[in-house]
Amino acid sequence: MKVDNKLISDLAKLAKLQFDEKSSLNMQEDFRKILAFVDKLSEINTEDIEPLKYLSEEINVLRDDEKAENISQKDALKNAPEKDSDYILVPKVINKSK
Numbered sequence: 001m002k003v004d005n006k007l008i009s010d011l012a013k014l015a016k017l018q019f020d021e022k023s024s025l026n027m028q029e030d031f032r033k034i035l036a037f038v039d040k041l042s043e044i045n046t047e048d049i050e051p052l053k054y055l056s057e058e059i060n061v062l063r064d065d066e067k068a069e070n071i072s073q074k075d076a077l078k079n080a081p082e083k084d085s086d087y088i089l090v091p092k093v094i095n096k097s098k
Contacts (some may be wrong), residue, residue: 003032 008027012019019027050051
């Protein structure tokens with residue numbers, strides 16, 4: 001795969017990133033190193049190796065659900081930085097623009 005400025009520009013556009021010229025050159029070099037590493041992995045003979053289903057043989061130890069005392073709405077709102085009469089107010093994080 002040819003790693004050039006156009007490839008980095010296309011990937012940046014897909015990822016909604018912006019790079020200046022120096023950062024773009026750094027990304028090209030990093031991407032070349034990543035691809036070289038992946039190519040090195042392809043040299044390993046994995047013919048008799050079964051794929052991993054799990055990374056660990058450990059089994060999760062889950063606790064039983066226990067009923068606990070809940071905090072009241074009044075107490076929850078007490079230290080909220082921004083609130084109205086019933087809710088904690090948070091900044092909007094999703095814009096629905098088309």
